[in-house]
Amino acid sequence: MNVPAHVHLLDRWLSEDVPHGPAVQARVRPGDIVQSGDLPAGLAPLLDPEGRVRRAARGARPVPVREAASAVRGALLARGGTASWRGAALAARLCEEILPEAHEAMLVTMIDPVTGEPVEDEVHADLRWASWPATVRISVVPRTTPAGRRDPACDFAGCSGAVRTAASESGPAEARLRAVCAGNVLADLLGCDGPAAFSIGWEPHGIAPGTWPDHAAVRAWWDTTSWRERYVDDYLDLDYDYGAGGWMSSTHLVASGEDPGDDLPGEGCDALGDHARPATGPWVMGDELRFMNSAVFLDEVEAFCGACRDQTGAGDLADALLGEILVRPLERVGGPERRMLVWADADETGEFWRDSAGEIDVYGDARRLLIVGPTEALYMVFKGEAGI
Template sequence: MRDSWESELFLGHSDSCDQEAEVLGLDWDEYADVAVRVQLLDRWLYEDSPDAPAILTDLRTDQQDTGVTPEALTKNGLFRVIAPQSRMRREPRDYRVLTVPEAASIVERALLDWGGTPSQRVVLLAADLRETIISEGQEAVLVTVADPVTNTVMEDETHVVVSGMAWAAPVIRISVVPRPEGGELLDPACSFAACSSGVRLTPEEHGLAEARLRAICAGTVLAALLECDGRAAFKVGWQAHGIDPGHHCDLVTVRAWWETTAWHDQYYDDHIDVYYDYGAGDWGGRHAHLFPGPEQLDDEFDGDAPGQHCLVLGDPAEPTTDIWVVGDGMRPLDTTTFLAEIEALRRAGRDQTTAGQLVDFLLDELLTRPLERVGGPEHRMVVWADADGTGTFWRTDEEIDVYDDARRLLVVGPSEALYIVFRGEMGA
């Protein structure tokens, strides 16, 4: 079985691209810290002003003690393609050794001092990126580059390479450059995964793919701010559902569609598998007692797959118990209860972290913007969640419960469906 924490399964990358990508196969939490912040910053900068610079990154995982000479930096591929959509290429010419805090501050200044007025969300996330680089990097260099076509040294660009991040001594490049013009509509997951070239999308496909990647990135940053260690993260699915117009509120129709989705079959990976494979080693390992038995799922559980009850979308007419437990199905939530819970999550996130308003901006990307797209301003959507009787699904009292079992959220609108799993630490 493939580990559902591999990066390609977070990105949905393998659904459309068969290229060899640098980061695929890595555990999501082994490399994503810098990349997800860079992705969000780049989009937020552009929304502040189309004249704002771009911030881009690339990761090489197979570089062991290759050094940071211009020759080594060229060989390892970090500067092969700076901006995949526009095919921007650069050639390393020289470098200057920095401390990691110096490198992190240089990146932050390049983001904030370009001449415009950065928004508060950019300022907050740029500071968080600086702290992330400082906490995870070991060595850093500032690289001078040239355009290989014109041989011109690019004085207005900032390229920092940091090694020894949170992984087995790879190197990561962080670049702040004038925003490239034009370019192809490539799958943003391909760009994120550092493919040699990317899958081309239609404008409609690209808009959905970019919105989904932004939600994934925001959830990953939010999980870090909540100090979710181990395997905790927000795992996001988002797709056009294909349900006939006007039938997205029909329970029979949605249930039939739900059974055809890949999400329907991921319960084992998202709720069960982690119980015994995180540190357990085998079924007899030290965490094997965490694996839920048949009585915790339902009578159809056979030891190899979960029973069917946990996969059923609840009927609004059915009574619900107060506390959701592993093995229960998703429960319907009326729109008012659901939106009230989103605001409660917002308050809990602010109180639970030192990030303040950055939590608001991240929840906007993870939930508010997706909900506006899926359900429109009128909130034409139906909602199911692994929710307690009060409507809470990632929250206990006034806190987001990072230690709880994984809980699901499904939102179905007129044309698209959003599916998010918050996988608690679950034995980590």
């Protein structure tokens, strides 16, 4: 889903920066490719989820992958879609870094099935990978105004129906999806070995108004969340290592014949640490979430952003991605005054994402971050090597 994540975020940036520019969409067909004559079936672009605009494939022409990438980028440029610097940077990233990984490409021509007339001002590129059985279609099409409030995750997945969200959920749902897509792009830039190395949850917490920031109320709420229940899944992925003859966890090798359950975190590892008793010494796997001073945490966020810029070499693009992942969510959760309680798997120095050299630790154990504001909470897991 790396390509759709890039495409979805690019489309959202274009819609904000160039409202009259094109839309760009990605549709994925997993499994074996179903052919209809010489055309792959089941990948019609989602021009209009309400069904007011339809397309049907008329023909397909095999082309080199780079030609398909150039056609996509050229369509964006020709229609003014990448007039913003962040759109241009992400479009270049998509075309120059992601698309050439495909091993086969086709350019598909479309007709309007109602009139039978060919559609000349759109680009539809089908890409296939040798490493996994699926086809991705990237379409650059005119932007339509959606009727109603669709679930953004349904748009991302290409649902055929018009799935709706409540007014109160639409904004947070869109923000969560954008943050996950941005995390996917940033993880790719950092060289993390795994998809969606940033796992992000973001929702209203329901703690009674006026109760926050009472720590007892926050702990009572935390005990009811699915986030707490996900601790083991977020931390330990046990896989059999045939070469070593044992089970490999993210911490150490368990010899063959031993119970891999002995390697699970201990009791209390999913609890929130006491704010009155800050931990001393470095954090290790299995420790509880530590309470962090918000000023120390914000210093760490600033250092993390700087390390991302240096390590990726992406500069402004890294800043834009971090805005989606951290800056705007923190502003929403904590407000302009940054009113928030922070727990994290942080060392005594306050370092959360970075290693001892100050670089992003893309091969380290997963790290958790919980931020609880007056009305909403943010839960993030950064998993470097393993992904999620």
